[in-house]
Amino acid sequence: MTGPTEDKPDGGPSPENGPTSGRPEPGPAAKGDAEGSRPPALKQPLPGLGWLRQTGALFALAVAVLRAVFKRPFQFREFVEQFWFIASVTILPAALVSIPFGAVIALQVGSLASQISAQSFTGGASVLVNIQQASPLIVALLIAGAAGSAICADLGSRTIREELDAMEVMGVSPIQRLVVPRVLATICVAVLLNGMVSVVGTLGGYFFNVVMQDGTPGAYIASFSALAQLPDLYISEIKAALFGFIAGVVAAYRGLNPRGGPKGVGDAVNQSVVITFLLLFLVNLVLTGIYLQLVPPKGA
Amino acid sequence: MGIEVSVEGLTKSFGSKNIWQDVSLTLPTGEVSVMLGPSGTGKTVFLKSMIGLIKPESGRVLVDGVDMVNSSERDVYEARKLFGLMFQDGALFGSMNLFDNIAFPLREHTKKKESEIRRIVMERLEMVGLVGDEGKLPGEISGGMRKRAGLARALVLDPQIILCDEPDSGLDPVRTSFLSQLLIDLNAQIDATMLIVTHNLDIAATVPDNMGMLFRRNLVTFGPREVLLTSEEPVVAQFLSGSKQGPIGMSEEKDAAALAAERGRAEDPGIERNLLVPQLEPSPGLPERSAVRRRQHRVEGMLDSLTPAARSAIRSSLAARSETATVATQAAPYRPASSGRADDTGPTGQAGSDA
Numbered sequence: 317m318t319g320p321t322e323d324k325p326d327g328g329p330s331p332e333n334g335p336t337s338g339r340p341e342p343g344p345a346a347k348g349d350a351e352g353s354r355p356p357a358l359k360q361p362l363p364g365l366g367w368l369r370q371t372g373a374l375f376a377l378a379v380a381v382l383r384a385v386f387k388r389p390f391q392f393r394e395f396v397e398q399f400w401f402i403a404s405v406t407i408l409p410a411a412l413v414s415i416p417f418g419a420v421i422a423l424q425v426g427s428l429a430s431q432i433s434a435q436s437f438t439g440g441a442s443v444l445v446n447i448q449q450a451s452p453l454i455v456a457l458l459i460a461g462a463a464g465s466a467i468c469a470d471l472g473s474r475t476i477r478e479e480l481d482a483m484e485v486m487g488v489s490p491i492q493r494l495v496v497p498r499v500l501a502t503i504c505v506a507v508l509l510n511g512m513v514s515v516v517g518t519l520g521g522y523f524f525n526v527v528m529q530d531g532t533p534g535a536y537i538a539s540f541s542a543l544a545q546l547p548d549l550y551i552s553e554i555k556a557a558l559f560g561f562i563a564g565v566v567a568a569y570r571g572l573n574p575r576g577g578p579k580g581v582g583d584a585v586n587q588s589v590v591i592t593f594l595l596l597f598l599v600n601l602v603l604t605g606i607y608l609q610l611v612p613p614k615g616a
Numbered sequence: 617m618g619i620e621v622s623v624e625g626l627t628k629s630f631g632s633k634n635i636w637q638d639v640s641l642t643l644p645t646g647e648v649s650v651m652l653g654p655s656g657t658g659k660t661v662f663l664k665s666m667i668g669l670i671k672p673e674s675g676r677v678l679v680d681g682v683d684m685v686n687s688s689e690r691d692v693y694e695a696r697k698l699f700g701l702m703f704q705d706g707a708l709f710g711s712m713n714l715f716d717n718i719a720f721p722l723r724e725h726t727k728k729k730e731s732e733i734r735r736i737v738m739e740r741l742e743m744v745g746l747v748g749d750e751g752k753l754p755g756e757i758s759g760g761m762r763k764r765a766g767l768a769r770a771l772v773l774d775p776q777i778i779l780c781d782e783p784d785s786g787l788d789p790v791r792t793s794f795l796s797q798l799l800i801d802l803n804a805q806i807d808a809t810m811l812i813v814t815h816n817l818d819i820a821a822t823v824p825d826n827m828g829m830l831f832r833r834n835l836v837t838f839g840p841r842e843v844l845l846t847s848e849e850p851v852v853a854q855f856l857s858g859s860k861q862g863p864i865g866m867s868e869e870k871d872a873a874a875l876a877a878e879r880g881r882a883e884d885p886g887i888e889r890n891l892l893v894p895q896l897e898p899s900p901g902l903p904e905r906s907a908v909r910r911r912q913h914r915v916e917g918m919l920d921s922l923t924p925a926a927r928s929a930i931r932s933s934l935a936a937r938s939e940t941a942t943v944a945t946q947a948a949p950y951r952p953a954s955s956g957r958a959d960d961t962g963p964t965g966q967a968g969s970d971a
Binding site for chain 2: 473474477478479481484485486487488489493
């Protein structure tokens with residue numbers, strides 16, 4: 317199995333077509349069948365097989381995308397266009413979300429810290445939460461919600477209008493031509509956006525802690541530099557890159573396999589956002605666990 | 617120069633629904649073939665299987681040594697460059713204007729300079745009568761124009777195999793005749809192997825060298841056009857006459873009870889028409905179709921295995937053709953009345969916008 321294009325569902329005219337992937341099942345047309353008689357019905361498939369198949373097809377697409385990244389010619393123009401589009405729809409909302417988010421964390425941590433007389437650690441705690449958790453998640457939500465839905469709708473409507481079939485017929489792989497630039501664009505935007513959100517969130521937290529809660533600027537920064545280390549930033553960016561990849565691949569997967577007509581595209585967009593959210597939070601949990609195990613805290 | 621396409625034992629099902637089984641046929645090099653069939657018999661699926669967009673469960677489609685069904689993805693992509701497929705509604709890229717749409721294969725697969733791309737695209741646009749519309753988006757033009765633009769895009773890489781999915785649907789009879797003529801002219805110019813999927817009888821009667829018909833999950837017949845046109849097979853006869861009487865019903869196929877009930881009803885002879893008309897000739901000024909001679913040899917070789925009706929039909933059409941060859945200076949006199957020519961001065965020219 318080399319890629320999902322191989323077992324793509326068969327386009328428009330066959331709504332009765334089974335789940336999106338899977339190799340062609342052994343033909344029900346038994347060999348000795350009398351001419352014109354109906355082939356025997358297939359056996360009832362195992363429950364849950366559909367899910368398994370979808371998951372497999374999603375992974376197959378991810379692998380195909382990774383392989384196609386290195387295939388020449390690289391679609392630079394498409395990449396720049398998509399990058400610009402995704403950046404333009406995510407930058408402003410990301411900044412606007414990250415200010416109150418940083419503030420909330422600072423206020424919460426600050427009030428908790430003052431209750432246990434540990435105000436001097438507010439800075440370190442809120443900045444770490446911001447950089448490691450809040451910022452990649454804000455990026456993930458925006459990439460999935462704003463960029464992923466747009467990618468899914470775009471690819472989905474092209475699929476049902478047979479544009480992707482036409483592209484394949486012309487010997488152009490839609491994965492290489494359309495999906496790879498989009499996935500790379502979501503990764504790049506996610507990584508850069510993550511940096512911006514971290515900065516804006518940290519500044520917001522600093523402002524609220526110092527101005528609203530009468531924290532001392534010196535203590536805030538001192539505790540920050542005492543507890544934070546560079547790997548915190550690395551894991552944040554790694555998370556952002558991975559979230560961008562997942563959001564891009566899931567959106568492309570649902571967009572390439574809409575089920576039946578314009579309504580199918582709407583459903584696909586909906587599902588792509590929901591699936592991405594679920595996956596992102598799960599992956600975030602796993603990555604955080606791995607990070608805490610592998611990287612020793614500063615000063616330990 | 618076209619390429620022979622040979623289909624062997626192709627079977628396709630969606631889930632438990634069998635579309636067709638064990639379809640075997642050969643599209644001879646450079647000849648024009650038509651696949652007929654009632655709606656919903658999987659003609660489009662057949663076309664898409666030939667080009668590897670749909671993977672049948674079993675069977676092979678051999679094109680230039682590549683099996684479009686089972687070969688590796690890389691080989692299939694490479695082989696697809698030999699094909700031009702005209703989709704039912706054009707399948708143009710909605711975000712690009714017509715020029716960019718038609719230039720797309722050139723920009724993807726060749727390193728031609730922009731000026732040369734422009735020249736080729738304009739040439740193809742002129743061929744299908746869309747000059748002046750190249751800046752329009754697919755959403756801004758009529759269905760017929762989209763179809764023609766789709767054909768222009770399919771032609772831009774000089775394909776050796778051209779597949780047309782219902783070229784007539786959504787076109788008026790005049791444009792359909794122009795399109796038929798265009799397809800024949802194309803064949804004369806580039807000698808590509810062509811397969812047209814349709815249920816339009818005018819195209820079926822005037823364009824192809826070979827004809828086949830899909831019905832009830834099977835290929836009913838495939839062979840020289842005269843064989844199908846003279847066929848006594850009830851399905852074929854009913855389809856060609858458009859009669860309500862026969863095995864084809866409103867739904868996919870009639871069941872036995874409906875057939876029995878039908879016997880009591882009045883006869884429906886359908887529309888009497890003579891489909892055994894001579895084939896279209898290329899427009900004056902174009903070269904002879906080199907497929908004609910190859911076909912003549914091929915058909916003469918198989919003459920003995922055919923029914924007497926088909927044999928005499930083939931004989932008379934071959935005789936008629938050699939007659940025209942001797943009086944080639946005259947404009948082709950065997951053109952059926954319905955088919956126009958590019959130089960006709962009718963009120964509806966091909967270049968006219970039918971938006």
